[in-house]
Amino acid sequence: MPTTEVLARRYRRLLRCYPRDWRRARAAEVIALLLDAAPAGRTRPTAREAVDLVRAGLRCRLGRPASRTVVAWAALATVICGLFAGALASRAAWETSRPQPDRAEAAAILSEVFPGHDLGDIDTPPALFVVYGHPLTLRNVRSVLLGDGGEYQESATGAGATGAPPVPAEQIVAVARLRLTDGGWRVYDPEVSGGVSCADKLCATPMEITDTTLVARRGDTILNASISSQTAVDATYLAVELHRAPPPAVVPAGVLGALLGAAAGWLVFGWASRRTEGRRVSGTAASILFGVTMVLWWLPVLLTAPYLFTHHLAEPHPAWHPPWEWLGQPTASLLFLVGAVCALLALGLAAGPRRDRSPVALVG
Amino acid sequence: MREPTFLILTALANGPRHGYGIVREVADLSAGRVTLLAGTLYTALDRLAAEGLIAHDHDETVDGRLRRYYRLTGGGITALEAETARLRQLTTAAEARLRHLRSRPA
Incomplete structure (x- = not known):
């Protein structure tokens, strides 16, 4: 050739x-x-x-060759589509995780790390992610959409010991740290906060107490323990939660999903932009719907991400919060859904018949 | 107006040209400083056509290759005149100040 x-x-x-x-x-x-x-x-x-x-x-592909803003709008759509697709893909990849620790696994860890404490019944969750302790189903999806989205969280296997601690809280923490380290756990610096405990309803004799949060990770298991120095008979002095770290597939799936989502965002935005170019009524309506979508999708991200970043730096985190939480989802899932409806309406308008534009107009 | 746009309009000022003709003319006008790539050139041509500054003139086929010629429109001539006047005013002002600077004793 x-x-x-x-x-x-x-x-x-x-x-x-x-x-x-x-x-x-x-x-x-x-x-x-x-x-x-x-x-x-x-x-x-x-x-x-x-x-x-x-x-x-x-x-x-964006059309509107004379526009000075179309690239910026396309970038907004591309980035947010990439972020949402990446978050969705990472959630799907979470399904490769082992289930949360069962009773046998949790009992072995608890007896290893907190010997001599009566941690009572071990509470195991029904799913990897739960809403108010229940798996997400069609029955409770409505509450997630209508304001309770923040309750959709990774579940944990939990246990607690009540009553007066048998030894001082500092000793419980010290022994647990030692045993965790010996057991091959990566132990993070404990966080200690102060508080007041009341022995009676009138709080005639307030007592200063400390709450220590101990976080450790071994393999795909994360341990969160809260140790209180309170001595009330009916209060919990030791609460332990065990949950899974994100499985290895989460990051590559998230990155791949983000790239595909971003590419789809650019292409779909470009298609709609070209289709609505030069259309006065439906083009303006599509632009307004698109603007509403961007506000509804970006607003939770802009409000949540800085807060979560500050929170992430302030406390030890053996694993990052899931990407959807950084996007304010599903806390703001209603905004997301309304935005999605606006986006679909805009795409519906774009799918309507259009006027011939350049390059055909240029060369015709 | 950015320099490549000004150069493209200037390249079309003495008659219709096809894409490669514009690229060569722009290189000549800028003494080789500006080399337009195909993607950049056609992005600019699409934009200038959308702004009504240039238009398709005619097509030719040479050695089996399509050559599409573009020309300045009335709006393009006006825009080029306005930009030329603006640049001339700036150049004149800069030259006057440089002359004044050089005439000052060191």
Whole structure:
């Protein structure tokens, strides 16, 4: 095959970054220019040419060539679609996790780390993620959507010891740290907070107490223990929760989902932008719906992410909070759903018949 | 107006040109400083056409390759004149100040 044809085929492949209509109207002249500019014997596009064609093709997919803001809007849509898709993919990857520790596993850990404490019944959860202790089902999905989304959290196997601690709280913490370290756990610096405990209803004799939070991780298991120095008979002085760390598939699945979601976001935004270009009524309506979607999707992210970042730095975290929590979901799932409905309406408007625009208009 | 846009309009000021002709003319006008790549050129052509500054003129096929010619529109001529006047005013002001600077004793 002549080198010119090989080069033309490779240029044509790069032009797939442009929308099909544009390619039909302009590909021949662009390839002619590229071949005219290429020195004899070249068989491959240069990296600079390839980057330029990809960049220009992606811009062309947005339509509205004279617009100064369309790229910024596309970037907003692309990033948020990537973030949501990444979060969704990471949630799906959570399904590769082992179930939360069962009674036998929890009892072995508790007797190893907290010997001599009567931790009573071990409470095991029904699912990896729960809403008010129950798996997410069609029955309780309504409460998640209508304000209780923050209750959708990773579950934990829990146990607690009540009454007066048999030894001082400091000793419980010290022994637990020692045993955790000996057992191969990575132990994080304990967090100690002060408080007041009352022996009676009138709180005639308030007592200063301390609460120590101990966090450790071994493999895919995370231990959270809360040790209180309180001595009331009916209060819990030791509460322990065991739960799973994110499985290894979460990060690659999240990254892949984010990349695919971002690509889909750019392409779908570009399609809708080109379809609504030059349409006065439906184009304006689609733009307003798109703007509402962006506000409803971005607002929880902008409000939640900085708060969660501060929280993450302030306390020891053996594992990051799940990505959807960084996006304010499912706490703000109602906003997300309303935004999704607006986005679908905008896409519905975009799917309607359109006026012929450039490049056909330019060359016709 | 950015420099590549100004150069493209200037390249079309003395008659319709096809894509590769514009690239070569822009390189000549800028003394080789500005080399337009195909993607950048057609992004600019689409934008200028959408703004009504250029239009498709005619097509030719040379050695089996399509050459599509573009020309300045009335709006394009006006925009180029306005930008040229703006640049001339700036150049004149800069030259006057440089002359004044050079004439001052060291």
